[in-house]
Amino acid sequence: MDLKEYLRNRQGKIEATLKDLLPAKDTYPEILHEAMGYSVFAGGKRLRPILCLAACEAVKGSLEEALPVACALEIIHTYSLIHDDLPAMDNDVLRRGKPTNHIVFGEANAILAGDALLTLAFQIIGEAGLKSAHKYETYLEIIKDISIAVGSLGMIGGQVVDILSENQEIDLATLKYIHQSKTGALIKTSLKSGALLGAGSKEQVRQLVLYGEYLGLAFQITDDLLDVLGNAEKLGKPVGSDNKNQKSTYPNLFGIEKTKELAEEAVNNAVRALQDFGSEGDVLRSLAEYLLIREN
Amino acid sequence: MDLKEYLRNRQGKIEATLKDLLPAKDTYPEILHEAMGYSVFAGGKRLRPILCLAACEAVKGSLEEALPVACALEIIHTYSLIHDDLPAMDNDVLRRGKPTNHIVFGEANAILAGDALLTLAFQIIGEAGLKSAHKYETYLEIIKDISIAVGSLGMIGGQVVDILSENQEIDLATLKYIHQSKTGALIKTSLKSGALLGAGSKEQVRQLVLYGEYLGLAFQITDDLLDVLGNAEKLGKPVGSDNKNQKSTYPNLFGIEKTKELAEEAVNNAVRALQDFGSEGDVLRSLAEYLLIREN
Numbered sequence: 225m226d227l228k229e230y231l232r233n234r235q236g237k238i239e240a241t242l243k244d245l246l247p248a249k250d251t252y253p254e255i256l257h258e259a260m261g262y263s264v265f266a267g268g269k270r271l272r273p274i275l276c277l278a279a280c281e282a283v284k285g286s287l288e289e290a291l292p293v294a295c296a297l298e299i300i301h302t303y304s305l306i307h308d309d310l311p312a313m314d315n316d317v318l319r320r321g322k323p324t325n326h327i328v329f330g331e332a333n334a335i336l337a338g339d340a341l342l343t344l345a346f347q348i349i350g351e352a353g354l355k356s357a358h359k360y361e362t363y364l365e366i367i368k369d370i371s372i373a374v375g376s377l378g379m380i381g382g383q384v385v386d387i388l389s390e391n392q393e394i395d396l397a398t399l400k401y402i403h404q405s406k407t408g409a410l411i412k413t414s415l416k417s418g419a420l421l422g423a424g425s426k427e428q429v430r431q432l433v434l435y436g437e438y439l440g441l442a443f444q445i446t447d448d449l450l451d452v453l454g455n456a457e458k459l460g461k462p463v464g465s466d467n468k469n470q471k472s473t474y475p476n477l478f479g480i481e482k483t484k485e486l487a488e489e490a491v492n493n494a495v496r497a498l499q500d501f502g503s504e505g506d507v508l509r510s511l512a513e514y515l516l517i518r519e520n
Numbered sequence: 521m522d523l524k525e526y527l528r529n530r531q532g533k534i535e536a537t538l539k540d541l542l543p544a545k546d547t548y549p550e551i552l553h554e555a556m557g558y559s560v561f562a563g564g565k566r567l568r569p570i571l572c573l574a575a576c577e578a579v580k581g582s583l584e585e586a587l588p589v590a591c592a593l594e595i596i597h598t599y600s601l602i603h604d605d606l607p608a609m610d611n612d613v614l615r616r617g618k619p620t621n622h623i624v625f626g627e628a629n630a631i632l633a634g635d636a637l638l639t640l641a642f643q644i645i646g647e648a649g650l651k652s653a654h655k656y657e658t659y660l661e662i663i664k665d666i667s668i669a670v671g672s673l674g675m676i677g678g679q680v681v682d683i684l685s686e687n688q689e690i691d692l693a694t695l696k697y698i699h700q701s702k703t704g705a706l707i708k709t710s711l712k713s714g715a716l717l718g719a720g721s722k723e724q725v726r727q728l729v730l731y732g733e734y735l736g737l738a739f740q741i742t743d744d745l746l747d748v749l750g751n752a753e754k755l756g757k758p759v760g761s762d763n764k765n766q767k768s769t770y771p772n773l774f775g776i777e778k779t780k781e782l783a784e785e786a787v788n789n790a791v792r793a794l795q796d797f798g799s800e801g802d803v804l805r806s807l808a809e810y811l812l813i814r815e816n
Contacts, residue, residue: 339634340640
């Protein structure tokens with residue numbers, strides 16, 4: 225299969241659905257809706273919605289039905305980036321090569337645009353659920369699962385510990401907690417949501433969640449690597465910006481060679497989790513391997 | 521009926537349910553869960569959950585069943601207060617007589633505690649929905665309705681326009697937009713949620729929503745009045761703090777006497793909206809009248 229072509233196709237569908245789901249830029253109050261759209265359409269890879277759609281298809285569910293939830297996951301990811309970049313948090317001025325939201329719209333609007341995106345995500349899932357009469361319970365499960373994944377015991381908890389760990393030496397357990405919570409939980413729930421929407425069996429859901437755990441780990445480790453090895457152009461943010469804030473990373477703890485090995489091991493484990501899937505698991509397998517070679 | 525006794529009883533139930541629903545303070549990461557609890561248990565009046573419960577009872581629904589959603593509404597209200605108080609927004613240092621969240625926990629934790637509370641609210645509603653097998657659709661409707669009410673076209677939109685209007689002369693239409701969006705929308709959806717949970721008829725839901733619109737208006741007008749006439753001790757924040765930021769208010773636009781008349785008119789309209797309700801509407805009637813005389 226041609227993964228790049230596949231990704232372009234999925235990104236196109238996600239882009240179009242996001243355009244439908246976000247209020248138009250000229251909706252009152254305009255500055256808020258501009259700020260929301262600015263970050264949602266800032267050129268992300270759309271990894272989380274792609275994983276959601278791929279999980280749905282892996283259990284032979286309908287791609288179209290999973291699109292709103294997939295986009296809601298991307299919208300949640302976007303809100304988290306806007307808030308992470310704030311002066312009170314990572315204080316980043318560039319994201320994906322563009323000025324961050326608060327640089328363009330001011331801090332108050334950036335905070336509120338993030339709040340509005342998080343709220344919109346739940347609205348989208350609620351509305352999608354109401355449209356699919358036979359799956360009300362599934363949508364409530366998804367709302368529960370996503371909110372736990374991105375709440376105080378998940379993504380937000382990870383961000384809090386990440387901030388607490390700045391300029392501190394942290395141990396591997398803490399680094400793992402940060403990664404699993406801050407990045408891993410949303411990736412994992414993306415796969416679970418897709419699997420649930422596609423009406424996968426309990427065992428299929430379990431395997432896709434396991435795949436998601438290893439994929440999230442691989443993703444974070446390669447992100448750490450890119451931050452050391454990459455260049456600012458590819459990353460869209462200053463190289464070493466994590467180092468700037470003295471954040472603990474895999475390369476800091478293990479060195480570059482061992483970190484590469486750990487990334488490879490995580491990808492292999494992700495692929496292994498899909499062993500019961502036939503060709504319908506190929507996209508997810510390719511995605512995991514693609515992660516390892518992206519940009520380096 | 522003894523309204524004060526009624527309110528104490530309801531506040532007690534809400535307090536106990538909130539304690540059950542919020543993660544314990546010593547849950548990791550502790551500072552986040554402390555920050556969440558600090559503002560949720562800072563002594564609010566619990567108006568929104570009380571309205572939700574009262575609307576549910578007005579259509580003869582079960583109080584117990586409405587408690588989780590009622591508490592989710594209070595949690596959303598709390599998140600909005602934490603974010604409104606931030607340095608980038610109203611920059612308030614006192615709320616209900618206590619230091620605001622960012623003063624105690626720092627700006628980053630205050631932003632994240634707000635985010636976590638908003639997320640928790642949707643988790644609570646999703647979980648409550650999953651527990652009541654015959655009402656999945658109702659819970660999805662409530663999620664949709666609440667997220668619209670507190671999203672970019674509702675509460676958050678109102679906050680954006682409020683901030684834009686600082687140090688500006690605004691017209692009555694803009695003042696009304698701010699009130700209806702920033703305060704009114706959440707109050708209205710509190711009544712609607714309760715009515716839906718109690719399985720009220722379409723007409724009952726419509727009337728309770730109308731009551732909510734007038735009540736929200738009355739509430740905001742008297743809030744403006746209290747800011748001029750009240751004292752810091754009663755309000756728990758510096759008197760004239762809205763004036764400090766040169767915010768447009770009803771007293772600014774109409775003078776104090778006319779503002780009092782407008783508040784009275786809104787309360788009368790709220791009570792009139794309940795004319796089809798028998799004694800089961802008494803609590804809501806008393807609440808509307810109580811609003812007018814609170815602290816002045």
